[in-house]
Amino acid sequence: xxxxxxxxxxxxxxxxxxxxxxCTYSDRVSQSFFWYRQYSGKSxxxxxxxxSNGDKEDGRFTAQLNKASQYVSLLxxxxxxxxxxxxxxxxxxxxSYIPTFGRGTSLIVHP
Amino acid sequence: xxxxxxxxxxxxxxxxxxxxxxxxxxxxxxxxxxxKQSAKKPLELMFVYSLEERVxxxxxxxxxxxxxxxxxxxxLHLHTLQPEDSALYLCASSQGVGDNYxxxxxxxxxxxxx
Numbered sequence: 072x073x074x075x076x077x078x079x080x081x082x083x084x085x086x087x088x089x090x091x092x093x094c095t096y097s098d099r100v101s102q103s104f105f106w107y108r109q110y111s112g113k114s115x116x117x118x119x120x121x122x123s124n125g126d127k128e129d130g131r132f133t134a135q136l137n138k139a140s141q142y143v144s145l146l147x148x149x150x151x152x153x154x155x156x157x158x159x160x161x162x163x164x165x166x167s168y169i170p171t172f173g174r175g176t177s178l179i180v181h182p
Numbered sequence: 183x184x185x186x187x188x189x190x191x192x193x194x195x196x197x198x199x200x201x202x203x204x205x206x207x208x209x210x211x212x213x214x215x216x217x218k219q220s221a222k223k224p225l226e227l228m229f230v231y232s233l234e235e236r237v238x239x240x241x242x243x244x245x246x247x248x249x250x251x252x253x254x255x256x257x258l259h260l261h262t263l264q265p266e267d268s269a270l271y272l273c274a275s276s277q278g279v280g281d282n283y284x285x286x287x288x289x290x291x292x293x294x295x296x
Binding site: 172 | 224272280282285286288289
């Protein structure tokens with residue numbers, strides 16, 4: 072069964088800290104991984120995609136992929152209250168061309 | 183207009199009503215999708231269209247009927263819905279089915295079935 076697992080949270084971090092969001096998935100041959108941010112009452116917005124093992128950085132965001140351990144993480148440096156949202160992990164599991172979404176992790180950045 | 187536009191933003195309908203949700207994308211994408219988002223549940227894929235052809239119907243009840251007249255427009259026709267169908271319905275588009283560029287989502291339609 073295709074599964075993408077995320078801790079629902081909430082994850083609470085102080086402003087300026089590093090927020091670490093984790094996602095595990097069920098199939099070793101998965102190839103494409105995405106992180107979306109969803110503010111309360113809004114629709115998801117693509118933040119980053121990653122396809123190769125290692126780190127990919129974009130501004131304050133870093134995605135980390137470890138295919139052997141079947142996890143992908145999103146790090147947010149210098150967290151701001153405006154980063155408070157639900158972060159959705161999506162994985163194209165196995166040979167699927169459609170990503171499977173996790174339930175999302177709620178992040179709260181408090182001043 | 184830019185991006186993906188959905189109308190209406192909110193919809194309240196009775197179980198015997200017929201209504202339609204509309205989605206329009208201005209991105210030149212070739213793939214469009216309908217997703218259902220319920221509280222505490224992952225996004226549920228409903229339908230996938232590639233160049234106006236339906237490529238996936240994810241075991242959705244027949245009371246939901248999609249229509250894709252061209253690559254820019256997508257509709258979801260609703261009839262005889264149940265209260266458990268109340269949810270946020272999201273339209274999304276991508277450059278192509280199976281590409282690696284991710285989705286652009288519309289603002290969604292918040293549907294309440296009474």
